[in-house]
Amino acid sequence: MGKNNSKTPQAIRGTQDIFGAEAESFAFVVETFERVRKLYRFRRAEFPVFEKTEVFARSIGETTDIVSKEMYSFEDRGGESLTLRPEFTAGIARAYLTNGWQQHAPVKLATHGPLFRYERPQKGRYRQFHQIDAEIIGAAEPQADVELLAMADQVIRELGIEGVTLHLNTLGDGDSREAWRAALVEHFRSVKDELSEESQERLEKNPLRILDSKDRRDQRFVADAPKIDDFLTDEARGFFDAVTSGLDAAGVKWVRAESLVRGLDYYRHTAFEFIPDEGSAAADALGSQSTILGGGRYDGLIESLGGPATPAVGWAAGIERLAMLVDQEKTQWNDDWTVAVIPVGDAAEQEAQNVVAALRSQSISCEYAFKGNMKKRMQKASAAGARYALILGEDEIADGIVTVRDMVSGEQAPMSRKGVPQGVFDLLFENDTAKHLGDELSPLAERLASS
RNA sequence: GCGAUCGUAGCUCAGUUGGUUAGAGCGCCGGUUUGUGGUACCGGAGGUCGGGGGUUCGAGACCCCUCGAUCGCCCCA
Numbered sequence: 058m059g060k061n062n063s064k065t066p067q068a069i070r071g072t073q074d075i076f077g078a079e080a081e082s083f084a085f086v087v088e089t090f091e092r093v094r095k096l097y098r099f100r101r102a103e104f105p106v107f108e109k110t111e112v113f114a115r116s117i118g119e120t121t122d123i124v125s126k127e128m129y130s131f132e133d134r135g136g137e138s139l140t141l142r143p144e145f146t147a148g149i150a151r152a153y154l155t156n157g158w159q160q161h162a163p164v165k166l167a168t169h170g171p172l173f174r175y176e177r178p179q180k181g182r183y184r185q186f187h188q189i190d191a192e193i194i195g196a197a198e199p200q201a202d203v204e205l206l207a208m209a210d211q212v213i214r215e216l217g218i219e220g221v222t223l224h225l226n227t228l229g230d231g232d233s234r235e236a237w238r239a240a241l242v243e244h245f246r247s248v249k250d251e252l253s254e255e256s257q258e259r260l261e262k263n264p265l266r267i268l269d270s271k272d273r274r275d276q277r278f279v280a281d282a283p284k285i286d287d288f289l290t291d292e293a294r295g296f297f298d299a300v301t302s303g304l305d306a307a308g309v310k311w312v313r314a315e316s317l318v319r320g321l322d323y324y325r326h327t328a329f330e331f332i333p334d335e336g337s338a339a340a341d342a343l344g345s346q347s348t349i350l351g352g353g354r355y356d357g358l359i360e361s362l363g364g365p366a367t368p369a370v371g372w373a374a375g376i377e378r379l380a381m382l383v384d385q386e387k388t389q390w391n392d393d394w395t396v397a398v399i400p401v402g403d404a405a406e407q408e409a410q411n412v413v414a415a416l417r418s419q420s421i422s423c424e425y426a427f428k429g430n431m432k433k434r435m436q437k438a439s440a441a442g443a444r445y446a447l448i449l450g451e452d453e454i455a456d457g458i459v460t461v462r463d464m465v466s467g468e469q470a471p472m473s474r475k476g477v478p479q480g481v482f483d484l485l486f487e488n489d490t491a492k493h494l495g496d497e498l499s500p501l502a503e504r505l506a507s508s
Numbered sequence: 509g510c511g512a513u514c515g516u517a518g519c520u521c522a523g524u525u526g527g528u529u530a531g532a533g534c535g536c537c538g539g540u541u542u543g544u545g546g547u548a549c550c551g552g553a554g555g556u557c558g559g560g561g562g563u564u565c566g567a568g569a570c571c572c573c574u575c576g577a578u579c580g581c582c583c584c585a
Contacts, residue, residue, distance in 0.1 A: 067558095067576070122583055177509080179579060246571080255582070263583095271581085321585060345580065373585090396536070401543050435545035443545095450543060455552045464545070 063252075071176070071184025073377075081388040083187075087169055089215050090189040097208045097354065099167035099191055103173035104148045112136040116147040118322055129184075131171045145190040146371055147362070152192050152335035154364040162195025162367075165359070180344035181378050189379075192371035199296050202327045202354060202370050203303035209350055209372055210309045213331060218382045220337030220350060224314035225329045229285055229293040231357070234325065238264060240283040248278050268316040273391055296326055323357030327370065339382050349382065350374035352365065365433050392442030393492075394485055397424040397433045399463075401450030409449050412459065412477055414485060419478040421485070439464060445484065447477070460506065468501035480505070 068074065075083055092100070129141040142148050145168060158164055163392065169189040176182060191208060193201045206223065213221055228234050242264045249257055268279055278426050289297070296477035304311050312327075319328050331350040333339035340347065353374025359367040396416065400409035409425065416423040424441040426434035439448045448460040448469075458471040461484075472480050484504065491498050498504070 070576075122509095123585060125581065127585085146585075174584085176582095176583075178577085179581095182584090258582095266583090319585085320583090346584090348584090353582095399544085431543050432541080432545075435543095437545085439545040446545080448544075452543085460543095462544075467545090469544085474560055 061236060069184070071178040072106055073183055073185070077384050078388070081384060082383045083376055085383055085388040086216060086376050086379045087189065088384075090167070090169060090212055093208060093212045094167040096127050096192065096211070097165070097204065099165040099208070100318075102149070102152075102166045102168050103143065103170075104152055104452050105142070106173075107139050107141050107352055108148050108151060110140040112151045112362070113140050113143060113147050116150065116323065116358050120360070127174050127176060127369055129175050143172055143174045145172070145188065145373055146192065146358065147288060149194070149363055149371075150359050150364070152368070153367075154359065154362060157194065159365075159367075161199065162174060166192045166194065179346070181346035181375070181381065183377065187376040188373045189376060190371065190373040194369040194371075195367055196370070197356070197368035199299035199327075200303055202300045203307055204311075204374060205352075205370055206300075206304060206311075206329065207307045207309050209331065209352075209374070210387060212374075213350065213379075216379060217341065217384050217387055218349075218379070218384070220329050220334045220339045221382075223304075223309060223311040223329060224332050225304075225311045225327070226314050226317040227285060227289070227293065227297040227326055228319060228324055228328055228353075229289045230296075232326055233285065233289045233293045237283060237285050240288065241265065243265070244282050245278060253276065253327055263320050263497060265318040268318055281315060286315075293326065321355075323355045323361055324353050325356040326354040328353035328375075329372070331374075331404040333382075340393070342381050343378060346378065349378050392489065393444055395422045395424065395441065395443050396445045396447060396481055397426055397434075397438030397441055397443035398447045398449065399426045399431065399438060401431050401448065404451060405449045405454060408454055412447060412449060412474075415478045419482060420479060421478065434486055444488070445481065447472075447481070461501065463501050470502040470505045472505050 087264060091101075110128070110130050113128060117123050123143075128143050130138055131140075133139050149166060149168070152158070152166070164212065169191065171185050171187050173185050176184060178184060189212070191205060193205055199493045209224065229237065242260065244258055245252060245256070245264060245267055249260060249275065252267070253261070253270065253274045256267045256270050256272065259270075267275055268282065270276065270279070270350065286294075296429055301311070314330075329352060330348045332347055333349065338347070343349070348426060350372055351374070352370070354368070354370040355367045356366070359365070398409050398413045398416070400406050406427075413423045413425045424438060424443055426437040426441075428434070435446065443464055446464055447463040448462060453459050453471075453474070456471070457474050459474055459477060460469055461472045461481075462469045477507065487504070488498065490496075
């Protein structure tokens with residue numbers, strides 16, 4: 058709140074400025090995803106954040122709420138309707154078609170970035186949010202599903218997230234799905250008056266969604282609703298069996314979730330979500346937005362964009378939600394390997410720049426305390442978590458040394474200026490090994506004298 | 509789109525049934541320490557109480573509108 062008359066503009070509702078520990082967790086999620094995706098040989102790709110509205114409208118179909126009320130759409134200066142991407146999949150499918158990536162099929166793609174949905178913000182839900190995303194396009198084989206899920210599982214495990222389980226279901230092929238849907242409608246229609254108001258609506262618009270209603274009135278009838286298993290064709294059953302046995306072989310734990318569905322018509326076969334276990338810390342942290350990673354097989358999507366029938370499977374996960382579950386200790390800067398350089402007096406500034414450059418070129422992370430008097434600079438070094446401060450003033454320059462201060466013990470001792478990058482590395486390395494071995498360290502002066 | 513709760517210093521919050529110059533902790537700046545942090549002590553800056561309107565002799569407190577936040581519903585690609 059400044060003193061000037063003009064008001065500072067506010068951030069757009071549902072957007073967030075991420076800084077500090079949360080930003081480090083966010084980066085940790087992305088870095089982990091990038092590392093794991095290379096292990097599985099998924100290729101990195103980048104896509105536009107906006108597309109013609111029809112890219113999303115056609116793939117999503119006539120699910121009116123989504124298209125009319127949940128998308129960020131606008132007209133550009135030429136009068137064309139554009140939409141900020143609300144998901145990755147449709148844009149990737151468009152790119153697959155317009156770039157002729159059939160030539161690479163099956164193609165394994167990984168991407169991450171911002172997405173936009175015009176929704177009311179709540180816990181774990183923003184209007185601009187971020188996802189990591191993996192897709193395999195042009196593969197009808199169940200082992201593609203297994204590989205994709207194994208990767209998801211490994212990402213979550215390498216993030217150190219505990220108490221999350223893969224919930225798995227099949228929606229069958231097109232015929233299975235239609236027969237099941239018809240049976241569900243019949244089942245729920247017979248008890249329509251006893252369903253919640255929302256589910257009476259859903260009965261017409263999106264009957265599969267009744268299965269994951271949060272309303273108790275509905276849940277009574279969900280338990281004895283028709284099961285997809287009774288409607289699976291032999292082929293669909295064989296596909297699901299191949300996926301589940303593949304997951305078992307890959308060591309991915311899963312549970313069957315018969316009520317897990319996808320609202321959109323293009324989904325076939327595998328549908329899955331990684332969900333925190335009841336009562337886990339993860340469940341508490343996420344509120345009512347419980348799914349941290351979700352996806353499925355969308356064999357019908359690419360056709361809806363005017364392409365050839367193309368099998369595909371993919372998942373996406375919200376980076377913010379994952380970041381909420383990451384142990385922040387894992388993402389903290391490694392202070393044990395950080396030093397600070399403190400010039401004293403104007404004459405030392407240039408020499409100090411030379412020292413920090415030498416340290417950083419040896420991959421030693423280094424804070425250059427450039428502001429204020431020496432006291433302020435020492436405070437900065439301390440706040441930066443530096444293990445050592447390298448003090449450089451007229452005296453040191455005259456003697457061809459730097460003064461090394463141990464920020465934990467307070468000891469100080471000289472180190473030759475020429476020996477700085479290697480000498481500092483040696484100190485840090487000794488600390489690290491001593492820490493692991495539980496050894497005592499000699500006084501700083503001795504350590505520097507003997508080197 | 510609907511509902512609930514909330515909005516006071518940079519941050520976290522306290523402010524009795526409306527009553528005089530709006531407080532605390534942390535943080536920030538300065539000093540005790542002209543080249544030495546993390547501890548301690550002392551001092552200081554910083555708020556038109558989200559914004560607008562109304563009720564009242566008097567509003568940070570009450571009413572209306574608006575913006576925003578949080579949590580939930582709808583939706584969840």
